[in-house]
Amino acid sequence: LAYEVQCRFCDAASIRARGWDHVTYGAFSTALASAKLMKLDPKNTRHAVNIAGVAGAAMRQARVGELSHWKGVAFATAARHGVFSALLARAGMTGPGPIFEGQMGFEKQLGVSLGNVGEKFAVPFAKNDQGPASMILRTSIKFWPAEYHSQSAIEAALFLRQQIGKGGEVKSMTIESHDASVDIIGSEPEKWKPETRETADHSLPYITAVALIDGEVTEKQFQPERFKDPKIWKFLENVKVERNAELSAMYPDAVANIVHVELADGRRLTKRVDYPMGHAKNPLKDTEVERKFFALVKPELGETRTKKIVDLVWKLDEATNVDELMRAMETKEKKY
Incomplete structure (x- = not known):
């Protein structure tokens, strides 16, 4: 249920461009899941959703510029609020409604239109031989511990490392990416000189570069001694991120990146990955x-x-x- 609510809300109306964090929807999804587990009746479930919404809007500032510890607990905080909202409703507290279409409700304050919310949840997404309709079957799992839009770039960089071979010297790197990736992890100056772990694992240039150089992306690549290494920062001066209209048009069906590397011996190698390991169309074992x-x-x-x-x-x-x-x-x- 929580996946159904979260995913369908995100598909119905993105709030990132308006300055709100996607975890805002998490308050609704966790409130409904909690209400179901608590066996609340429809009336109290509605109050749980209303309480979750009236105090659950999260600012996108959590994910811009130099990132902080808060980035890692933002959704957990929304989930805590969702559970608390259900507990309050179970205890008899009422919440203000209508929370979505009200005079000062969610749609007006966040500047989005969800349309007929009920219709959003009536659209089936069943897959052959995989049981009833479920959005969870369309979700992806990150294989590497880094921001999701970088996963295909990591895979491409690791492939190119094998093609370069021993002794190959990389002069520069160019990453062609889709708009969401560039906007979130590939455009701000802090992403070329990460000062915090949270910035490093949300930096398309750093993540891709360190994958190429180290041949792995693990917890070690997000330790201060690695992401603040002067040699890495020097290499990042020669890493460019560019928007690619074709890749943007494919998003979110594909989460694609194209990585080019120019070598000192004159070679130029390229690798494109559309569906990285862990993508719904390339699931992990x-x-x-x-x-x-x-x-x-x-x-x-x-x-x-x-x-x-x-x-x-x-x-x-x-x-x-x-x-x-x-x-x-x-x-x-x-x-x-």
């Missing part, structure tokens, strides 16, 4: 998802707990509660 999870979580929780989490998640549809899973994911308090 279960083992690949597990590999990514182990790489990111094992250093923090250890092998035994990481394996336990994986086992519990694969059996989640059989669970009667999530207490054991929540305990397995507990970590020490982190100081920022």
Whole structure:
């Protein structure tokens, strides 16, 4: 349910260009999912949605310029608000409505038109032999721990690294990308000199360059000693990002990037990737998802707990509660 709501709202009206963060829709999606889990009746479910909406708008400032820790918790905060909204509604609190089309409601304040919201959820997206209609079947999973629009650029850079071979010296790099990618991760000056981890993993030039140079994109590439390396910054002076109208027209069906590298020996190599690993049209295998999870979580929780989490998640549809899973994911308090 949460995926249905989140994805269909995003498709109905993008709010990024108007200065609002996409996690704003997350308050609605998590409120509805929570209301369903709490078995709220239609009346209280409506109040949960109203409460979520009236205080859930998130500013896009979280994702522009030099990025901060907040970028990583923005959706979690929206989710917390959605759950809290459902709890309040369950306790009997009412929320202001109509939250979407009201005189001072969501559509007017955020400058969007959702049309007939009910119709948005009546459109089927069923796939052959994959059960009932579900937006989750159209979603993608990032294979590398970096902003999603960079995934195809990473894949292209890793391919080119193999073509260059040992001893090849790269003089410059040009990345042709689609508008959303350029706007979000490839246009601001901070993306060429990342000062924070959050900026580095949302920098198309840095992510692509470090993939080419290091031959991998892992947590190591987002440590300060790596993304603030003077040699990397020097290389980034010769990295350009350009808009490509064809790639923009393909978005969001494809999340494409074209990477060109010019070598000191005069060669010019190019690689284009439209559907990166993890894209809905190029899905990851279960083992690949597990590999990514182990790489990111094992250093923090250890092998035994990481394996336990994986086992519990694969059996989640059989669970009667999530207490054991929540305990397995507990970590020490982190100081920022």
